[in-house]
Amino acid sequence: MVGLLVDNVSMHFNLPNGGYIQALKNVTLDIKSGELMSVLGPSGCGKTTLLNIVAGFLAPTEGQVNLNDVRVTGPSPERGMVFQQGALFEWMSVRDNVSFGPDMKGMSRKESAEKVEHLLDIVGLQDFKEKAVYELSGGMQQRVALARCLANDPDVILMDEPLGALDALTREKMQSLVLDLWKDTKKTIILITHSVEEALLLGERLLVMAPRPGRVHKEYRLPFADLGVGKDLREVKKHEDYASTREEILAMIWNMEEEIMGRAEEVA
Amino acid sequence: MTSLLVLFLYATAFFGTYFIASRFLQSYFQRKGFNKLKTVTFGDESAVTANRIASIISIVTVFWLWIAFTNSALPLPKLPGPFQGEIEFTYTVTLNDGTSDDATVTILVYPEDIQQTVGAQGIPNRAPDAPSRGLGEGFAKNDTTTVARYGFKVIDVWSNDEVAKADGSAVTAINGQPISPGQKMQIPEGEIGLTNKGTPTFAPYTGLRMARLYLPAPEIVWQRFVTLIADGYQGFTLWEHTYYSLYRVIFGFLLGAIVGIPIGYAMGLTNWSRGWFDPIVEFMRPVPPLALIPLIIIWFGIDETGKIVLLFLAALWIMIIAARSGVSGVAISKVHAAYSLGASKWQILSRVIVPNSLPEIFTGARVAMGVCWGTVVAAELVAAEVGLGKMIVAASKFQLTDIVIVGIILIGIIGFLIDVGMRALEKWLVPWKGRI
Ligand SMILES: Nc1ncnc2c1ncn2[C@@H]1O[C@H](COP(=O)(O)OP(=O)(O)OP(=O)(O)O)[C@@H](O)[C@H]1O
Numbered sequence: 026m027v028g029l030l031v032d033n034v035s036m037h038f039n040l041p042n043g044g045y046i047q048a049l050k051n052v053t054l055d056i057k058s059g060e061l062m063s064v065l066g067p068s069g070c071g072k073t074t075l076l077n078i079v080a081g082f083l084a085p086t087e088g089q090v091n092l093n094d095v096r097v098t099g100p101s102p103e104r105g106m107v108f109q110q111g112a113l114f115e116w117m118s119v120r121d122n123v124s125f126g127p128d129m130k131g132m133s134r135k136e137s138a139e140k141v142e143h144l145l146d147i148v149g150l151q152d153f154k155e156k157a158v159y160e161l162s163g164g165m166q167q168r169v170a171l172a173r174c175l176a177n178d179p180d181v182i183l184m185d186e187p188l189g190a191l192d193a194l195t196r197e198k199m200q201s202l203v204l205d206l207w208k209d210t211k212k213t214i215i216l217i218t219h220s221v222e223e224a225l226l227l228g229e230r231l232l233v234m235a236p237r238p239g240r241v242h243k244e245y246r247l248p249f250a251d252l253g254v255g256k257d258l259r260e261v262k263k264h265e266d267y268a269s270t271r272e273e274i275l276a277m278i279w280n281m282e283e284e285i286m287g288r289a290e291e292v293a
Numbered sequence: 294m295t296s297l298l299v300l301f302l303y304a305t306a307f308f309g310t311y312f313i314a315s316r317f318l319q320s321y322f323q324r325k326g327f328n329k330l331k332t333v334t335f336g337d338e339s340a341v342t343a344n345r346i347a348s349i350i351s352i353v354t355v356f357w358l359w360i361a362f363t364n365s366a367l368p369l370p371k372l373p374g375p376f377q378g379e380i381e382f383t384y385t386v387t388l389n390d391g392t393s394d395d396a397t398v399t400i401l402v403y404p405e406d407i408q409q410t411v412g413a414q415g416i417p418n419r420a421p422d423a424p425s426r427g428l429g430e431g432f433a434k435n436d437t438t439t440v441a442r443y444g445f446k447v448i449d450v451w452s453n454d455e456v457a458k459a460d461g462s463a464v465t466a467i468n469g470q471p472i473s474p475g476q477k478m479q480i481p482e483g484e485i486g487l488t489n490k491g492t493p494t495f496a497p498y499t500g501l502r503m504a505r506l507y508l509p510a511p512e513i514v515w516q517r518f519v520t521l522i523a524d525g526y527q528g529f530t531l532w533e534h535t536y537y538s539l540y541r542v543i544f545g546f547l548l549g550a551i552v553g554i555p556i557g558y559a560m561g562l563t564n565w566s567r568g569w570f571d572p573i574v575e576f577m578r579p580v581p582p583l584a585l586i587p588l589i590i591i592w593f594g595i596d597e598t599g600k601i602v603l604l605f606l607a608a609l610w611i612m613i614i615a616a617r618s619g620v621s622g623v624a625i626s627k628v629h630a631a632y633s634l635g636a637s638k639w640q641i642l643s644r645v646i647v648p649n650s651l652p653e654i655f656t657g658a659r660v661a662m663g664v665c666w667g668t669v670v671a672a673e674l675v676a677a678e679v680g681l682g683k684m685i686v687a688a689s690k691f692q693l694t695d696i697v698i699v700g701i702i703l704i705g706i707i708g709f710l711i712d713v714g715m716r717a718l719e720k721w722l723v724p725w726k727g728r729i
């Protein structure tokens with residue numbers, strides 16, 4: 026089977042005081058090749074944990090993850106990561122950051138040069154090739170991170186709040202960029218976000234997770250991502266279903282947060 | 294007393310020049326650029342910049358205080374100096390039968406450092422002879438003698454008198470004023486007194502300046518520096534003294550870094566290494582390198598090996614800890630990103646951990662160089678044949694304070710230059726430091 030299968034994954038973290046936290050409980054997901062899935066959920070519901078398991082940085086306590094029928098046991102270039110910020114290598118130029126993956130494979134500079142040029146062109150940083158990354162703005166840095174990830178031509182791209190640290194305007198531009206990249210490259214993408222709007226716009230599938238224990242609460246299939254490719258995202262927001270879906274999800278998460286607070290008060 | 298006066302003058306200079314400079318050099322007292330627009334500056338550290346006028350005055354003040362407290366030849370205001378020149382007083386000798394007679398004592402007070410100065414023909418000066426005076430009338434005869442500034446002289450006035458002390462004669466008055474044994478009297482040129490046994494003494498007025506032995510004037514230190522460059526000291530040129538100290542520091546530091554950095558990385562990367570080295574590092578870290586000097590001398594004697602080993606140890610723990618905290622300072626997201634991009638463990642180390650830990654390593658290296666520089670001087674003070682520390686301690690044994698001061702200034706300047714060099718190197722190699 027081609028695609029990513031998260032098969033009945035559970036994760037608990039043992040705590041020093043003898044107890045444990047059930048960060049994930051029986052999570053099962055079947056993500057087809059080329060799908061774009063956004064993940065929403067209140068803080069602490071295990072989104073990052075799930076992504077770390079898929080990336081291969083953590084082994085789940087139960088269940089397993091398969092990519093194209095091969096069990097995930099560790100990080101690998103076929104599963105690329107884009108982090109929130111600060112994961113670029115400051116000691117390298119923009120170009121060297123992007124060609125990091127090919128360099129690791131032992132690809133010669135000549136071979137990777139064309140690829141790097143092409144990717145920098147796509148993310149609009151052609152003129153910043155020789156700059157140091159600390160000279161770039163936050164939005165530009167995330168473009169570099171995207172290009173760096175794409176340079177390895179991964180099957181799956183995992184993004185943990187990639188746009189979380191950007192200002193609203195830059196963020197909108199980057200959302201369009203992510204959509205365009207998705208369509209152009211046909212990558213499977215899992216994108217964690219805290220923004221309901223972002224999850225709606227960038228989610229062909231939208232997964233809402235619930236906390237304690239972390240689990241899948243509800244899943245949506247949405248038309249907005251397809252509509253948004255190559256278009257102004259503000260137009261997409263005028264779609265008849267957009268506002269109602271947004272309200273529904275907001276209410277859902279709001280309730281979860283209330284519930285958490287309520288439980289915390291009970292304990293206290 | 295003197296130190297309180299120094300403190301007082303220094304504080305006066307600090308506040309006084311502030312009031313004067315802020316009145317007449319107002320342009321230097323206005324904040325510049327963006328800071329000019331800030332209305333809140335007290336408490337905003339970023340709005341504080343060094344006032345360069347203050348820095349200049351501060352340095353000038355140190356030199357001025359230095360000059361003011363010495364017998365410097367420089368034409369600058371100085372504190373009251375010691376008496377120098379001829380002084381004369383009369384003493385009265387009274388015999389058992391009540392008869393008495395007066396005679397004078399002439400004392401020539403000469404510079405205490407006269408033998409260290411050179412006369413017009415380039416020959417070293419000698420202490421002057423006593424001035425000549427007639428013996429005068431009566432049974433008490435005139436005396437002449439010499440005493441150095443800051444000195445003290447017991448004057449055996451009976452040596453040429455017609456009476457002897459044993460005959461029961463006694464000095465009963467000085468300059469006409471009665472005086473008895475053990476008493477003292479002040480004159481503008483100094484202090485005259487009688488010992489408990491009745492012999493006159495004279496101590497010339499010292500003023501508030503320091504004798505050359507305690508604090509040589511700046512120009513004397515400079516001259517000494519010039520002659521040291523030409524002649525060296527104790528069989529080695531000044532450059533050799535400096536070179537050996539520097540060579541030991543750099544060699545010892547490099548050894549410490551070459552051994553320490555890999556150990557630090559290993560401690561940051563593997564459980565076994567961390568467990569293995571942790572006890573040693575934690576135990577050795579608080580031991581000041583100076584405390585190791587005696588053991589090093591017992592083991593290695595005073596030859597080069599001992600000092601290199603000492604400096605190696607001084608740098609080792611610092612570099613281990615710097616490298617270890619460099620590893621722990623690597624953001625896990627960078628490591629994860631690199632693994633997801635296909636990096637092997639070796640590539641993680643060489644492409645991510647090493648460059649990412651460079652800022653920490655440089656901070657450690659700066660500290661280590663500073664500690665090594667301090668340690669080498671101390672080690673040379675204790676045991677060495679050549680080196681700036683050795684030069685200082687040898688000179689102090691011969692009371693050549695000017696060489697000691699030349700050495701201290703050189704040590705300070707070189708230590709400063711080392712730090713400036715390290716910072717420049719850091720800026721060049723780690724341009725991203727503090728910018729992420
Ligand atoms: N290494 C760990 N040890 C112990 N508990 C952990 C560990 N990592 C995560 N947790 C716990 O697991 C739960 C899920 O954490 P996770 O970081 O996956 O949440 P998240 O959904 O990503 O939250 P956020 O939106 O704030 O990023 C939290 O309760 C967290 O405290």
Ligand SMILES: [Mg+2]
Pocket residue numbers: 072073074
């Ligand atoms: Mg998270």
